[in-house]
Every structure is written in structure tokens, then in C-alpha cells.
Amino acid sequence: MxxxxxxxxxxxxxxxxxxxxxxxxxxxxxxxxxxxxxxxxxxxxxxxxxxxxxxxxxxxxxxxxxxxxxxxxxxxxxxxxxxxxxxxxxxxxxxxxxxxxxxxxxxxxxxxxxxxxxxxxxxxxxxxxxxxxxxxxxxxxxxxxxxxxxxxxxxxxxxxxxxxxxxxxxxxxxxxxxxxxxxxxxxxxxxxxxLPQLDAAAVRALAEHELGAAASPEVLALLDSAGGNPTYVKAILAEAREDGSVLVHEGRAELAPGPRRAGPPRPLAEIAAHELELVPRRYREAVQTAAVLGSTVDVAQLAAVLDTPVMELSDVIADAIEAGLLVETGQTLRFRQNLTRQILAESLPAAVRTALHQRAGRVLEEQCAPVERVAGHLLAAGRLDGDDVAWLDADADVLIVRAPELAVQLMRQALAVVSGRTPDQTARLRRHLVRALLWAGDPVQAEVLAREALSVPDADPASRTELRWLLTQACLRQGHLRDTVDTVGEALADPGTTAAQAARLRGIGAACLLFQRRYDEGVAWADRAVADGQAAADDTAVGIGSLAKGFALTRSDLGQALDLVERAIGCLGPGIQPDLQVDPYTLKGFCLIELDRLDEADEASATAVRVNQRTGGMYLTTAYVERAHLRYLQGRWDDARAECRTGMDGPDPLGHSCRLWAFDALVGVHRGEPGAGLGEPQPPTADGEDTGDSGIVAWARALGQEAAGAHDRAFELLYPVWADAGVAQSHRLRYKITPDLARTLLALGRDRELADLVGVLRELVEAGPVPSLHGCLDLCEGTRTGDPAPLAAAAVWFRRAGWPLYEGYAQEAAALAHARAGAAADARAALRRALAAYAGLDAGWDADRARARARQAGLRTGARGSRNRPKQGWAALTDTEQRVAEHVAAGLSNPEIAAQMFLSRRTVQSHVSSILAKVGLTSRVELAVAVHAGADRAARTDES
Known part of the structure; x- marks a missing residue:
């Protein structure tokens, strides 16, 4: 040590x-x-x-x-x-x-x-x-x-x-x-x-350790020039011992008589250069070569570069370690001071360093070393030859992933070397460079280079088809949907495009057409992609086409859409292919939510999160939106907020974080805590029409206005979300807002708009009935007519769907209808059921609203009961938080808890943070101890 x-x-x-x-x-x-x-x-x-x-x-x-x-x-x-x-x-x-x-x-x-x-x-x-x-x-x-x-x-x-x-x-x-x-x-x-400079006592201790003897005042005075830098102290002492100006005799170090160098300590660079002079000449080449190769010293690679047996380097390595030049770190060695390494490397002429980098690159190529190390030496050498270009051509894909910037630089150099001399290799390098630019996140330059490459005659049809596929991706990643469709059209017209390639490209083009709202064309292209893919026995093409068709059918036939999405997942295999514009896993979860299959949606949306995390998918935030959406409908609002917090804590390339804000805000309004959530959202981006909640920010703001008593403003915000749905999206994807909208329309006396709303809902039920849609129709119809019967039916539908907030809405509206009809007992019973539903959700604003509306209808509501569950302590934990706490106490890691509970690791961490805050603890260890202590107390209570 x-x-x-x-x-x-x-x-x-x-x-x-x-x-x-x-x-x-x-x-x-x-x-x-x-x-x-x-x-x-x-x-x-x-x-x-x-x-x-x-x-x-x-x-x-x-x-x-x-x-x-x-x-x-x-x-x-x-x-x-x-x-x-x-x-x-x-x-x-x-x-x-x-x-x-x-x-x-x-x-x-x-x-x-x-x-x-x-x-x-x-x-x-x-x-x-x-x-x-x-x-x-x-x-x-x-x-x-x-x-x-x-x-x-x-x-x-x-x-x-x-x-x-x-x-x-x-x-x-x-x-x-x-x-x-x-x-x-x-x-x-x-x-x-x-770390401060060493004080006098520390300098004395260090000197006596280095010298193995007590230091005289004169020796310590010599060290004053070190300025408390321990490296300077050691260097001054080493030089003094070497030149004989410090002598050790009988356990005491003294200055030798004679002249000595005066002045401040030399710069570290000079000290490092002096250390080089101390390296024996027969070892210097090895140490200098190691310095050129980098801070980490791989003995086998160094031996290969020097063309020297490893055993012959052992003395060099041992002496370098003993001198403190190198230090062992596990299975490797490294220079203790990087500055020393730099001085050693720069002591060689530039031409020699270049030659060493070239030699190192060749040796590492032969040893199948990590490609980024090979590339680093080739780039440092400054020039490539034919062998280097051949290596780059063969290992391009791995290098693109590990070091995309290095890959781009080397491929540009390689093209300069081979351009005009080897057409086939030039064409391959151009394709590699386009892929590298796409991987590095530069689709603009990738498009320019791909178009340049396509303008050069190429006898290989496969090469042109691959370039067109890359060009399609470059246009797509810039959001240039029309250019993407045009590029696909050019590829389809090229006789060199195979049937399978054409089917895949047509599936990509179908999705682009759908995003442009060219629905009929998009569906036709998707159908053709599936048919051609089947004819070519190409599962990927079938999967891409099925996914595009399923996406289109979310507007009209969710059952068939789900079947197509599941078929796409089966054809495309695990993971998310990088060239898909729609995530099949989040789309599956969305379809299941819309079909009221919430338990299945739970598993599907958890899978969407896991797959996107595992692959770095761009749809991760969208998957968290889906989780928050599901938890909101289920009435698991603390869990919904946990998903919102987790989803906001990450990249959001599609701009969907505003939806997370909105779900968090909706919960805040319902709980009487407007403005207590995630702050203001980023402006929503143009919607990709991939879910039915694109108007969710307006929904959240409208509910906040209603809570503040501004019904006119609530109408102005919320009604366009529904009225424009027939243009921007299907009404089927936005019907969840209709109970809130109906309540606002009733308050404002907008009977015509309310009747129109009921009419559209009736058409939706006839086209594709699901319990929650039936419930919305009956709730809005009962709100319009004041008839308690459809309102009671709505409560049953919502209970079947698993939507407790909406069941409370129906009971609240039924209470008002019974009260206005003079059926006080039925009104009070319905009101009690509504308040119970709201209490289970901790929906304080809804409970207050229900009581106020009941009083206005002439219904005496009695004493106000308990409204909120505790905010602190073990009783404040939700069911999910209690399960997470038990798993933590059992010693499970966050990933293991996530796997058992259909959650993501980050959501589990959010729950752990919430648990610790509620119970007044600060660490997982304390939490585990507290859970075990509580279990022991409960066991003793049971025994007594």
C-alpha cells in the first residue's frame, strides 16, 4: 500500500x-x-x-x-x-x-x-x-x-x-x-x-518515510521549495539521493557539503522528463512504446508491437512497477501519472509515433482486439493503407456501434484512399458511412450522402436497394414523411428491388401515409405489404404491414386492430425494430385499454416499458403515458403519479411528457390539489395520432377551470377536444372526456351540444360496444334527460369496466336525478355510494362537488365524513407501496421487484422514495428493519 x-x-x-x-x-x-x-x-x-x-x-x-x-x-x-x-x-x-x-x-x-x-x-x-x-x-x-x-x-x-x-x-x-x-x-x-498542500509535519513524515531515516533541518529546508506537493517532495529527494547531496548515516539524513541547486521546484513536466532519463536505455524503447499506446498497458499487445517475447518484457515491467512508473490494477497495468506517460510518448519523434500507431493498429487487428482501440490507433496514425481499409470494411458494423464518431472520421479517410480505384469497395464504404451517420444521429448528412451515392452508377442492384432503404430511414428520422413516401415509390419502381424488400418498404410507406391522414391509401399499401410479404415468405414484411393496418384500425375496429398488432409482434419477433414508426407493444396496450381489458393491458404496458428500456426505444415515455392512463382509469392514482414521475425522468423524443403532466394534473384536481404536481408541461408537439389522449392537456386544464367555478372557460377548453375529434382523431379515442364534458354542458344549459354528444356516443356503441363506452352513453343520456334509470345502468357498466371514478360520477348524477324526482331515499342511497367511491380514491374535490350539487337539488347531505386517508405513516401507504415495502424487506432488488409486479425498475424506485418519505425513514436498510419489526410485533400480538 x-x-x-x-x-x-x-x-x-x-x-x-x-x-x-x-x-x-x-x-x-x-x-x-x-x-x-x-x-x-x-x-x-x-x-x-x-x-x-x-x-x-x-x-x-x-x-x-x-x-x-x-x-x-x-x-x-x-x-x-x-x-x-x-x-x-x-x-x-x-x-x-x-x-x-x-x-x-x-x-x-x-x-x-x-x-x-x-x-x-x-x-x-x-x-x-x-x-x-x-x-x-x-x-x-x-x-x-x-x-x-x-x-x-x-x-x-x-x-x-x-x-x-x-x-x-x-x-x-x-x-x-x-x-x-x-x-x-x-x-x-x-x-x-x-487535497491541500502538505504542512510541515506531513512533509517531515513523508521525507522520513522516503529516506528511511530522520531528516535534518537542512534536509527539510531543502524541501521547502516543493510547496507542499508530495510528488515534488519525492522527486527532490530522489534527485538528491541520486546526486549524493543527501546522505543517510546511522538513521539520520543530512545534506552533503558542497553546492546545491537553488530556486523553486521544477515543473512536473521537467520532473517526468528526468524520470525518463533514469529509465535504463535497454528498457526505454519498451516504456516509450507503452506510453504511445495509451495509459493502460497490455503486456501481450506491447510484446506483439515490439515483436518481443513476453518473457523478455518481464524485467522491464517489474522494474517499472518497482520504480512507481506503472501500477497494477487487477489484470492490467497503467501508468501511475498520465503526465509521465505523455512526456515519455512525446520524447519520440512524430514520425516514430505515427509508425507505432500504425503498427499497434495492425497488431490489434490480428489479435481481434476491441475495434475502438484499433480505430483509435489508425486515426492517431493519420493515414490509412489498403489493409486498414479492408479491416474497416469488414468490421464497420461493430465500430459504428462502439465509436460512431471514430467510424465517421475513418470512413471519410477510407473513401479518400479508395475513391475511383475500387468501385465495389467504394460503394460499400459509402453505405457504411451512411449507416454511421444515421447511428450518430445525423440524418441530414446521411440523406445528403445517400442521395450522392445513388447518383453514381452502380452495377449491383442490392447496393442501390440498401441505399434506398437507408435514405428512407434518413428522411423518416427527419420527419419528412412525403420524402419518405417518394423514396419508397422510387425503390418500388426499381427492377432491382426484390419482392420481399418491396413489401417491407411498402409497409413503411403505409405508416407514413397514415400519419399524413391519407387513410385509404395507407390501408391499401398496408394490405399490399402483407399480401406481398406472405407471397415472398417474409415475416418481417408481414409484420410491418400488419402493424400499419392495425394502427389504422384503432380508429374504427379495435378488436381487429389488436389481432393485427399481435400478429405483427409474432412476425417481428422480440424487441422493437429500429425502422418502425409505431411501437407494437404500446399499441397493444392501448388497444387493450380501449377494449376494457385492463388486467391484460397492465401486463402489456409493463412489457412495453421493459422492451423500450432494454432496447433504448424512443417510445419509452409513451409507454409510461400508457401506464399512467391505465392507473388513472383503475383509480390507482398514487401509482399513476409514480408512473408520471418516472416517465418525466428521461428522454422524450416524441414530446409526450405533456401527457404525463396532464394525468398527474387530473389526479391533483380530483384530490383538491391543483398545481401541486409536476409543474407546467412543455407545449405539446404535433400529435402522431398514436393514442386517444392527444387532447389530454386541454382536458386537465378544463377540469381545473371547472374546479375553480369557471364553467365557460372549461367549455372553451374541452369542447373542441371532442368536436374536432372527427377531424383529428376518431371520437372513439376520446370518449373518456365525455362525462366531464356532459357535466359542463349541463351547467351551462347547452342542450343542443349535449344532445349531439349523446348521438355520437350512441353511434359508437352500435359500432363497437364495450362496457365503459356503454357507461359513458348512459351517463350522458341520463345527464341530458334527468332519468335515473340510465344513470344506474351507467354505474353498473363502469363497475364492470373497472373505472371507479366514473362509477362515482354515475352515482352522483343518479342522486341528483332522484332528488329532482322527489325520491329522497333513493337519492341519499345513490349519494352515499358516490361519496364512498370518491373516498376510496381520495377524490376530495369530487366529494365536495357532489355534496354541493346535492344541496342545490334540495337533498340534505348530513354530516361530512372522513375525506382523506392519512398523508404520513404506514397507514398512508397504498396497496402497491405496501407490496414494494415487503419485497424490499425480503431482500429483492428493484429489478426483481419490478419483474414480480409488472412495473419498471425506475417506477419501483419512485415507490421506494415515496414509502420512505411517508414513514419517515431514509434508506432501504431502515425500511427492511422496520418492516421486519412490524411483522414481529404482529406475530407477538397474534400469539398473545
């Missing part, structure tokens, strides 16, 4: 954070220090202490050369090759880090990064359920953005977890990724540890 001088206070801070984390109260720590102040040595001691405490220690170091490689920094912590084989969860993450299957399941690097982030967080959750965890990242100033996002996400609820997160960096102008991470951690109360 390296000696640590003068860092007792900082070490104690870190040890205290480790003890707290081991006890279940996680801590984040930011360690900052100038170069040479000993932060790495401090982490060495901390890692040993964490291991002593029984924590799983994950330690890594970010590298300057890997700043642009996604997840490079975090992978040095988690992807330990020694444990991958024994840990299936880690093996899954390692496969994602290698990019396996990414092009099949993700559309861009951003989607893949989202999937990989979720997988790493899932892995961390599983590890944390088994033992406390310490994650220590050194040299974080070189951290890549994706790794910083993972660390930021880990720290969000760190105080609840047995997790120690330590990020150590130099005190320099940080990179953007580190800067954002530091702000995030500081905002969550991270412990800030800044």
Missing part, C-alpha cells in the same frame, strides 16, 4: 462516508487535487477500507484517449473480465458494451446508450441488493459523457442505498461531462474533499 502522508482529515472524511454507505446511507464524494497531490494514493487506502467493511469495490480510471468512447470510463469500473463468466447480469452488460445486437434493436447511438445506461443501473441495483457497493472513479476529468450520465443517475437516490460513489479529478478546467456531473453531485449534497 503506498504511503499516505498528511491526509488524515481527508482520509477520515472518506472512511466516514464508506461506513455510512456500508450501513445503508449512501454517500457521494468529489475528490479534487492538483497534479501530484496524492488523490490516487488516497483512493488506494479507501479501496482497502471499503473491502474491509465488506463492500464490493468497483474501481476504474478514465483515460484521456477514450473521452469520446461511450461508457469507456464506467466500463473500467464494472466490466471486470475476471467476474463476467460467473455473473450473467454482468455478461449481459458486457455484451451491450461490445455493441452486440445494437443495430438490430436500436435506431441511433442515443437509443443504444439509453438501453445500456438502464442495463448498468439494473446491474447496480442487483449488486446493491446483495452487498454494499463502492464505486471509485479516478482521473474523472477524462470521463466520457455517457459514463457521467450513469454516475449522475446512480446518485439520484444514493442516500437510500448502501452505495459509496467517489469521483476523483484534477483541479483543472473540467470537461463538459465532468462539469455537469460535479454540479449534479454537489446539488445532491456530495461530500467535497479538496
Amino acid at each position: 503506498p504511503y499516505l502522508a498528511g491526509r488524515d482529515a481527508e482520509r477520515d472524511q472518506l472512511y466516514a462516508a464508506a461506513r455510512a454507505a456500508a450501513a445503508g446511507h449512501g454517500r457521494a464524494v468529489l475528490v479534487q487535487a492538483p497534479i501530484g497531490f496524492g488523490k490516487t494514493t488516497l483512493l488506494d487506502h479507501l479501496a482497502a477500507e471499503c473491502a474491509r467493511l465488506g463492500m464490493r469495490v468497483l474501481r476504474g480510471t478514465a483515460e484521456e484517449l477514450e473521452q469520446d468512447l461511450p461508457f469507456a470510463a464506467i466500463s473500467t469500473c464494472v466490466a471486470d473480465p475476471r467476474t463476467i463468466a460467473a455473473d450473467p447480469d454482468l455478461a449481459h452488460v458486457a455484451a451491450l458494451l461490445r455493441g452486440e445486437g445494437a443495430l438490430t434493436h436500436s435506431s441511433t447511438a442515443a437509443n443504444h446508450e439509453l438501453a445500456l445506461t438502464e442495463a448498468i443501473l439494473d446491474l447496480a441495483d442487483r449488486w446493491l441488493s446483495r452487498a454494499p457497493l463502492a464505486l471509485l472513479l479516478d482521473e474523472a476529468q477524462w470521463a466520457d459523457r455517457a459514463s457521467a450520465v450513469v454516475l449522475h443517475r446512480l446518485a439520484r437516490t444514493i442516500e437510500q442505498l448502501p452505495l459509496l460513489l467517489v469521483v476523483a479529478a484534477r483541479i483543472v478546467a473540467p470537461g463538459e461531462a465532468l462539469d455537469s456531473l460535479q454540479r449534479s453531485l454537489a446539488g445532491r449534497g456530495a461530500v467535497m474533499v479538496t
Whole structure:
């Protein structure tokens, strides 16, 4: 263990954070220090202490050369090759880090990064359920953005977890990724540890440790010029020992007589250059070559580059470790000081460094090393030859996934090398570059390059068809639906397009036509895609066409739409193909909700969340909207709000987060808490017509206006949502607003609009009856006529559908109808049923409204009963929260709880946070103890 001088206070801070984390109260720590102040040595001691405490220690170091490689920094912590084989969860993450299957399941690097982030967080959750965890990242100033996002996400609820997160960096102008991470951690109360210069006592202790003897005052005076920098202290002492200016005799170090160099300490760069001079000449080539290759030293690769047997390098490596030049980190070696590595590398002429990078690239190619390392050396070399281009051509797909920016740069260089000389290879490289640009999230440049490539004569029909498919994707990802349809048309007219390819393209075009509201054309194209796909025995084409047709039928025949969506899922296989404009899993959940098959919708929507998380799907927020929608209808409003919070905490490429805001706001209004939710929503984007709740923001605002007594304003907001549905969407997809709209129309005396509303609902019931639709028709009809009979029937329909709020609506309206008819007993009975329904939902505003309307109708409501369940304590937990608490106490991780409860890992975490806030606890460990203590008390009570 390296000696640590003068860092007792900082070490104690870190040890205290480790003890707290081991006890279940996680801590984040930011360690900052100038170069040479000993932060790495401090982490060495901390890692040993964490291991002593029984924590799983994950330690890594970010590298300057890997700043642009996604997840490079975090992978040095988690992807330990020694444990991958024994840990299936880690093996899954390692496969994602290698990019396996990414092009099949993700559309861009951003989607893949989202999937990989979720997988790493899932892995961390599983590890944390088994033992406390310490994650220590050194040299974080070189951290890549994706790794910083993972660390930021880990720290969000760190105080609840047995997790120690330590990020150590130099005190320099940080990179953007580190800067954002530091702000995030500081905002969550991270412990800030800044290493100061050593005081006189620490300098004395360090000197005596290095010299193995007591230091005389003259020796200590020599060290004043070090300015308290421990690296300077060691360098000055090493030089003094070497030149004989410090002598040790009988346990005491003295200055030798004679002249000595005076002045301030030399810069670290000069010290590093001096260290190079101390390396024996016969070893210098090996050490310099290792420095050129990067901060991490792979002995086998170094031996191959030098064309030297590994055994001959053993003395070099041993001496470098003994001298402190290299340090062992698990199965690899790295330079202790990156500055030393830089000096060693730059001591070689530029031409030699270029040649070494070229040689390293070739060697790594032959050893099948990670493609991003090969590419990094080829790019550093600055020029490619034919062999390099051939490697790039063969390994393009993997490189595109792992390092898209590197891939784009190298492919542009490769095209410059081969252009005009090898037409076939040039055509392949152009296609690779288009794919790389699409993966990197640059569809504009991808479209330009694809069109340029198509303008060049190509004898290979398959090449042109593939380019047109890529061009279709480039147009589609820019939202250029007409251009997409035109590109599909050109491909269909090309005789080189096979029947299967034509069927797939026609299915893509069908969806584009439907999004443009060209419904008849879209359905015809979808039918043709299915028929041609069947004729070509191409399941993918059948799946794409079936999905497009099912999407179209959500406007008119939900049963058939569901059948087609399930067929599409079966044909397309697991996951979400990146070239689909509609997510089959969320569409299935939507159809089941609309058909009142809520239990099945629960499972389907949970699957939609899991699949989108696993693949980084762009429909993840949409899946959370579906979950919130379902929970709202079921009356599980705390769960609905948990889904809203979780869904808002992530990327939203489709702009659907406004719908999450709206469901949260609806619950807030019903509970008499308007404005207490998620804040104001982002403006809704243009709707893709994929669900029936595109007017949900207006619905939430209208209900808020009604609660404030502004019925006119409520009408202005809500009525257009229904009136325009025949243009923007089918009325069938918006009928859930009709009970609220009918109540507003009644209050304003708008009899004509109310009659029209009933007429449309009657047509919808005749076309496709489901219990909730029957209920809305009877409720609105009873509201219009004042007849209690349809209102009583509506309550039955809503009970069958599993919509408790709407059942309360029907009972409330029935109470008013009975009261106006003079049937006071029936009115009071119906009112009691309405209030009971509202009480079960904690719907305070609805209960107040029902009582006020009953009084206006001449019905005496009696004393006001209990309205709300407790807000704090164990009694405040919902059924879902109680089950989550029991699972936590049983030692299950968030992913394991999620799998058992049809939830996502993030939603489980949201529930855990809510539970801890309600019961006044701060960590999962405390929660588990409290649940077990409560169970013990209950058992003793039963025995007595």
C-alpha cells in the first residue's frame, strides 16, 4: 500500500462516508487535487477500507484517449473480465458494451446508450441488493459523457442505498461531462474533499518515510521549495539521493557539503522528463512504446508491437512497477501519472509515433482486439493503407456501434484512399458511412450522402436497394414523411428491388401515409405489404404491414386492430425494430385499454416499458403515458403519479411528457390539489395520432377551470377536444372526456351540444360496444334527460369496466336525478355510494362537488365524513407501496421487484422514495428493519 502522508482529515472524511454507505446511507464524494497531490494514493487506502467493511469495490480510471468512447470510463469500473463468466447480469452488460445486437434493436447511438445506461443501473441495483457497493472513479476529468450520465443517475437516490460513489479529478478546467456531473453531485449534497498542500509535519513524515531515516533541518529546508506537493517532495529527494547531496548515516539524513541547486521546484513536466532519463536505455524503447499506446498497458499487445517475447518484457515491467512508473490494477497495468506517460510518448519523434500507431493498429487487428482501440490507433496514425481499409470494411458494423464518431472520421479517410480505384469497395464504404451517420444521429448528412451515392452508377442492384432503404430511414428520422413516401415509390419502381424488400418498404410507406391522414391509401399499401410479404415468405414484411393496418384500425375496429398488432409482434419477433414508426407493444396496450381489458393491458404496458428500456426505444415515455392512463382509469392514482414521475425522468423524443403532466394534473384536481404536481408541461408537439389522449392537456386544464367555478372557460377548453375529434382523431379515442364534458354542458344549459354528444356516443356503441363506452352513453343520456334509470345502468357498466371514478360520477348524477324526482331515499342511497367511491380514491374535490350539487337539488347531505386517508405513516401507504415495502424487506432488488409486479425498475424506485418519505425513514436498510419489526410485533400480538 503506498504511503499516505498528511491526509488524515481527508482520509477520515472518506472512511466516514464508506461506513455510512456500508450501513445503508449512501454517500457521494468529489475528490479534487492538483497534479501530484496524492488523490490516487488516497483512493488506494479507501479501496482497502471499503473491502474491509465488506463492500464490493468497483474501481476504474478514465483515460484521456477514450473521452469520446461511450461508457469507456464506467466500463473500467464494472466490466471486470475476471467476474463476467460467473455473473450473467454482468455478461449481459458486457455484451451491450461490445455493441452486440445494437443495430438490430436500436435506431441511433442515443437509443443504444439509453438501453445500456438502464442495463448498468439494473446491474447496480442487483449488486446493491446483495452487498454494499463502492464505486471509485479516478482521473474523472477524462470521463466520457455517457459514463457521467450513469454516475449522475446512480446518485439520484444514493442516500437510500448502501452505495459509496467517489469521483476523483484534477483541479483543472473540467470537461463538459465532468462539469455537469460535479454540479449534479454537489446539488445532491456530495461530500467535497479538496487535497491541500502538505504542512510541515506531513512533509517531515513523508521525507522520513522516503529516506528511511530522520531528516535534518537542512534536509527539510531543502524541501521547502516543493510547496507542499508530495510528488515534488519525492522527486527532490530522489534527485538528491541520486546526486549524493543527501546522505543517510546511522538513521539520520543530512545534506552533503558542497553546492546545491537553488530556486523553486521544477515543473512536473521537467520532473517526468528526468524520470525518463533514469529509465535504463535497454528498457526505454519498451516504456516509450507503452506510453504511445495509451495509459493502460497490455503486456501481450506491447510484446506483439515490439515483436518481443513476453518473457523478455518481464524485467522491464517489474522494474517499472518497482520504480512507481506503472501500477497494477487487477489484470492490467497503467501508468501511475498520465503526465509521465505523455512526456515519455512525446520524447519520440512524430514520425516514430505515427509508425507505432500504425503498427499497434495492425497488431490489434490480428489479435481481434476491441475495434475502438484499433480505430483509435489508425486515426492517431493519420493515414490509412489498403489493409486498414479492408479491416474497416469488414468490421464497420461493430465500430459504428462502439465509436460512431471514430467510424465517421475513418470512413471519410477510407473513401479518400479508395475513391475511383475500387468501385465495389467504394460503394460499400459509402453505405457504411451512411449507416454511421444515421447511428450518430445525423440524418441530414446521411440523406445528403445517400442521395450522392445513388447518383453514381452502380452495377449491383442490392447496393442501390440498401441505399434506398437507408435514405428512407434518413428522411423518416427527419420527419419528412412525403420524402419518405417518394423514396419508397422510387425503390418500388426499381427492377432491382426484390419482392420481399418491396413489401417491407411498402409497409413503411403505409405508416407514413397514415400519419399524413391519407387513410385509404395507407390501408391499401398496408394490405399490399402483407399480401406481398406472405407471397415472398417474409415475416418481417408481414409484420410491418400488419402493424400499419392495425394502427389504422384503432380508429374504427379495435378488436381487429389488436389481432393485427399481435400478429405483427409474432412476425417481428422480440424487441422493437429500429425502422418502425409505431411501437407494437404500446399499441397493444392501448388497444387493450380501449377494449376494457385492463388486467391484460397492465401486463402489456409493463412489457412495453421493459422492451423500450432494454432496447433504448424512443417510445419509452409513451409507454409510461400508457401506464399512467391505465392507473388513472383503475383509480390507482398514487401509482399513476409514480408512473408520471418516472416517465418525466428521461428522454422524450416524441414530446409526450405533456401527457404525463396532464394525468398527474387530473389526479391533483380530483384530490383538491391543483398545481401541486409536476409543474407546467412543455407545449405539446404535433400529435402522431398514436393514442386517444392527444387532447389530454386541454382536458386537465378544463377540469381545473371547472374546479375553480369557471364553467365557460372549461367549455372553451374541452369542447373542441371532442368536436374536432372527427377531424383529428376518431371520437372513439376520446370518449373518456365525455362525462366531464356532459357535466359542463349541463351547467351551462347547452342542450343542443349535449344532445349531439349523446348521438355520437350512441353511434359508437352500435359500432363497437364495450362496457365503459356503454357507461359513458348512459351517463350522458341520463345527464341530458334527468332519468335515473340510465344513470344506474351507467354505474353498473363502469363497475364492470373497472373505472371507479366514473362509477362515482354515475352515482352522483343518479342522486341528483332522484332528488329532482322527489325520491329522497333513493337519492341519499345513490349519494352515499358516490361519496364512498370518491373516498376510496381520495377524490376530495369530487366529494365536495357532489355534496354541493346535492344541496342545490334540495337533498340534505348530513354530516361530512372522513375525506382523506392519512398523508404520513404506514397507514398512508397504498396497496402497491405496501407490496414494494415487503419485497424490499425480503431482500429483492428493484429489478426483481419490478419483474414480480409488472412495473419498471425506475417506477419501483419512485415507490421506494415515496414509502420512505411517508414513514419517515431514509434508506432501504431502515425500511427492511422496520418492516421486519412490524411483522414481529404482529406475530407477538397474534400469539398473545
